Amino acid sequence: MLAVLSIALVASQTVSYAIAAKTSVTDKKIVHYVRERFGIPDTTTLTVGPFQNSEYSDFYQTSISVQDGKKKQSQLALITKDGHYMVIGDVFVASPVVQRDIAANASTTDQKIVEYVRTKFHIPGAVKLTVGPFKDSEYTDFYQTTINGQDGEKKSSTRAFVTKDGRYTVIGSIFNLNVDPRREVEHTINLDNQPAIGPANAPVTIVEYADLECPTCAEMHKFIVQQLVPKYGNKIRVVLKEFPLVTIHDWALTAAIANECAYQMDPAAFVRYRSAIFESQDMINAANVRTLLLDFGQRSGLDRLKLATCLDSKESLPRIEADMREGQELGVVSTPTLFINGIPVVGLSPARIYQMIDKALQQAGSK
Numbered sequence: 001m002l003a004v005l006s007i008a009l010v011a012s013q014t015v016s017y018a019i020a021a022k023t024s025v026t027d028k029k030i031v032h033y034v035r036e037r038f039g040i041p042d043t044t045t046l047t048v049g050p051f052q053n054s055e056y057s058d059f060y061q062t063s064i065s066v067q068d069g070k071k072k073q074s075q076l077a078l079i080t081k082d083g084h085y086m087v088i089g090d091v092f093v094a095s096p097v098v099q100r101d102i103a104a105n106a107s108t109t110d111q112k113i114v115e116y117v118r119t120k121f122h123i124p125g126a127v128k129l130t131v132g133p134f135k136d137s138e139y140t141d142f143y144q145t146t147i148n149g150q151d152g153e154k155k156s157s158t159r160a161f162v163t164k165d166g167r168y169t170v171i172g173s174i175f176n177l178n179v180d181p182r183r184e185v186e187h188t189i190n191l192d193n194q195p196a197i198g199p200a201n202a203p204v205t206i207v208e209y210a211d212l213e214c215p216t217c218a219e220m221h222k223f224i225v226q227q228l229v230p231k232y233g234n235k236i237r238v239v240l241k242e243f244p245l246v247t248i249h250d251w252a253l254t255a256a257i258a259n260e261c262a263y264q265m266d267p268a269a270f271v272r273y274r275s276a277i278f279e280s281q282d283m284i285n286a287a288n289v290r291t292l293l294l295d296f297g298q299r300s301g302l303d304r305l306k307l308a309t310c311l312d313s314k315e316s317l318p319r320i321e322a323d324m325r326e327g328q329e330l331g332v333v334s335t336p337t338l339f340i341n342g343i344p345v346v347g348l349s350p351a352r353i354y355q356m357i358d359k360a361l362q363q364a365g366s367k
Helices: 027-038 102-120 181-188 215-235 252-265 267-279 289-299 304-313 317-329 350-364
Strands: 045-048 059-067 072-080 085-093 128-131 142-151 154-163 168-176 204-210 236-242 337-340 343-346
Touching: 027 045, 027 059, 027 181, 027 343, 085 102, 102 128, 102 142, 102 154, 102 168, 142 168, 181 343, 204 215, 204 350, 215 236, 215 267, 215 350, 236 252, 236 267, 236 317, 252 267, 252 289, 252 304, 252 317, 267 289, 289 304, 337 350, 343 350
Parallel strands: 204 236
Antiparallel strands: 045 059, 059 072, 072 085, 085 168, 128 142, 142 154, 154 168, 204 337, 337 343
16 A cells, blocks of 8 residues: 555655644544545544754654555655645755745756756656746645656656745645545536446446556456456446556557547447457557557447547547646556545555445445
């Protein structure tokens, strides 16, 4: 379970810090938030270490330990001294003093971010690094931005946050400890005009983020279609999101574009088409992906010419980009990742999935 929690690592500190007094955020509050936010079962023990003063004057440092009976692992975390936010990731001081107008000093902050990233992650000089504009984020006290990397034709984008006083930059994940984590997830996920199996009023909603080139995702899709849906029928709704892992899979994005084209052309054909892609993963490669996608579409009842036009124009790309941004906000880093009534499950774990659905149905009084 710690792999789910470790969205980004805070580097271990060798300096000895003084023990700090507890803030308004309690161990129990942190444990509840982490358990709900990361879907850690009650059988797994979660403990929070003592709060210590960190090298950052506005943050305490602590550790969250996870023990499932077999092994114990710990994750360092930073807690803002007002008890509002938890940070898992890299933090550095962007400015030694409070800035009244961060936009006026954006170029200086950008330069510091680029220098930090290049040094911290050993990015060679040949890779161009730029920082996008600062925008309001879902966190009141933070702006969001993107750190863009370009090495020839290869491009990457990493989300980052800057405190609105300009003092700190966070490369990693921020969690608002003052909100209900399950409601926060459900608020983030868009369910309107999305490919889905099952009725909109089902008591249990399962949202899947999947990569069409991912073998485990193919197994998950088969499990959903052949086992979950027949077992639970109209009691569950499965919403299917695209999350192509473009840095490791060379045809996943193209397949996602085609799949979303299929949804735009004929929603009833979407699952049939998606199944055909998953079932044929072994025969698809970057050279033949377009031809095979059109073949599968035709067999699935889609107009081949219309599908080709949509695929070549990348008409559905904005839908994939929206799914990916949403997944990143939720902390999705691997596929498949499910959210069952707002609680995440990473990977194919049938026993855990059945357990969570049954529990959700019991809570809804529908079992």
